[in-house]
Amino acid sequence: MVAIEQNILAKNDGYAEQNRALLRERRIFALNLVSSPGSGKTTLLVRTIEALRSRCPVTVIEGDQQTANDAERIRATGVPALQINTGKGCHLDAHMVGAALREMKLPQQGFLFIENVGNLVCPAAFDLGEAHKVAILSVTEGEDKPLKYPDMFLAADVMLLNKCDLLPYVRFDVELAVANALRVNPTLAVFQVSAETGQGFDDWLAWLDSGLAALALTAASG
Amino acid sequence: MVAIEQNILAKNDGYAEQNRALLRERRIFALNLVSSPGSGKTTLLVRTIEALRSRCPVTVIEGDQQTANDAERIRATGVPALQINTGKGCHLDAHMVGAALREMKLPQQGFLFIENVGNLVCPAAFDLGEAHKVAILSVTEGEDKPLKYPDMFLAADVMLLNKCDLLPYVRFDVELAVANALRVNPTLAVFQVSAETGQGFDDWLAWLDSGLAALALTAASG
Numbered sequence: 416m417v418a419i420e421q422n423i424l425a426k427n428d429g430y431a432e433q434n435r436a437l438l439r440e441r442r443i444f445a446l447n448l449v450s451s452p453g454s455g456k457t458t459l460l461v462r463t464i465e466a467l468r469s470r471c472p473v474t475v476i477e478g479d480q481q482t483a484n485d486a487e488r489i490r491a492t493g494v495p496a497l498q499i500n501t502g503k504g505c506h507l508d509a510h511m512v513g514a515a516l517r518e519m520k521l522p523q524q525g526f527l528f529i530e531n532v533g534n535l536v537c538p539a540a541f542d543l544g545e546a547h548k549v550a551i552l553s554v555t556e557g558e559d560k561p562l563k564y565p566d567m568f569l570a571a572d573v574m575l576l577n578k579c580d581l582l583p584y585v586r587f588d589v590e591l592a593v594a595n596a597l598r599v600n601p602t603l604a605v606f607q608v609s610a611e612t613g614q615g616f617d618d619w620l621a622w623l624d625s626g627l628a629a630l631a632l633t634a635a636s637g
Numbered sequence: 638m639v640a641i642e643q644n645i646l647a648k649n650d651g652y653a654e655q656n657r658a659l660l661r662e663r664r665i666f667a668l669n670l671v672s673s674p675g676s677g678k679t680t681l682l683v684r685t686i687e688a689l690r691s692r693c694p695v696t697v698i699e700g701d702q703q704t705a706n707d708a709e710r711i712r713a714t715g716v717p718a719l720q721i722n723t724g725k726g727c728h729l730d731a732h733m734v735g736a737a738l739r740e741m742k743l744p745q746q747g748f749l750f751i752e753n754v755g756n757l758v759c760p761a762a763f764d765l766g767e768a769h770k771v772a773i774l775s776v777t778e779g780e781d782k783p784l785k786y787p788d789m790f791l792a793a794d795v796m797l798l799n800k801c802d803l804l805p806y807v808r809f810d811v812e813l814a815v816a817n818a819l820r821v822n823p824t825l826a827v828f829q830v831s832a833e834t835g836q837g838f839d840d841w842l843a844w845l846d847s848g849l850a851a852l853a854l855t856a857a858s859g
Contacts (some may be wrong), residue, residue: 451757453676480758480785480787481784502790537758555786581806584806
């Protein structure tokens, strides 16, 4: 079983490198959004797109076991979105994303958001060719999640602590949650946000802009 | 890959039947609690145990990728709990649960709660030998989850709609969520509860009691 798993992951990594090369060539800053189901990934993405779309092209790939609900919500903002249904599958893989990238009209420079299947376990192991995994943890989920699901918080470079508007109504210790996340991954960048109210979005958007700018510089000098 | 998966599931089902036979012999009503991470499984379990433990033995198996936090929270209520850490694994399987059952002192008659790894995808396919899977959905997760993750809501016999105390603070349409769940699985029993306040627990506890009573009758006549 371990050999089979290594084989699958090695194959995936090969496809991920192809995706990464294509995205670099197009100067597209690609983020892989991972979290539990219901942590607010799509709502967060909609608000992020509304802030970005006037200044820069945005493209979205949506992953879910079933339904095209999320791609429809994204398309309603006016940006192109392609839905991948994984059926029995518990995560997106680089081959699926590669096929989606070939199918979509990718712009020259911009953002690609890949919203993974809601699952705090399996997507951690699969590189899709993204620049960064962004883990979303909502304040209704408990402070212990980074310790219980360390692979994901180690694989991510950013943690968005979402639904901060609900803090007055739930027992949730923000400092403890952040400390737990940093214990697993000391270099994690953490932003406290609310996709519902927009709280904390300035810092998150600034981080996105600086990532895109850095990519453009690298591509120009490369 | 499909052949390998079928092989794994067939092997799992064999172990599950052994677990089921042991549990039937001991007249133990076993529930497999499944949900997203952070839907409140452990808090719900603690409150359930506090209501049940004076009248009947309760045993708990806890599943998580890492940490023994949940088993410790359960043991604080005074009932025995064994923690299984799955490491890279995304679900409990019947072989792990069988090993745990052999290690624990099982009472003659009572409840066994198995709290699965927080994951709305992978645990759906794995029978652990339980009488029923109980899916927990919290009102912070959105009404569409049964449609997006239909395998789990089809595999479950009961859905607990948890965190109903937060309904005044979130956009969540209870009727729509229940309709979505029943669209996937028309025979699903649904209870609206709050593990925080105890709201709705009378019906859930009555369901548990009737399940245990039915099992005792079957065992007596068998």
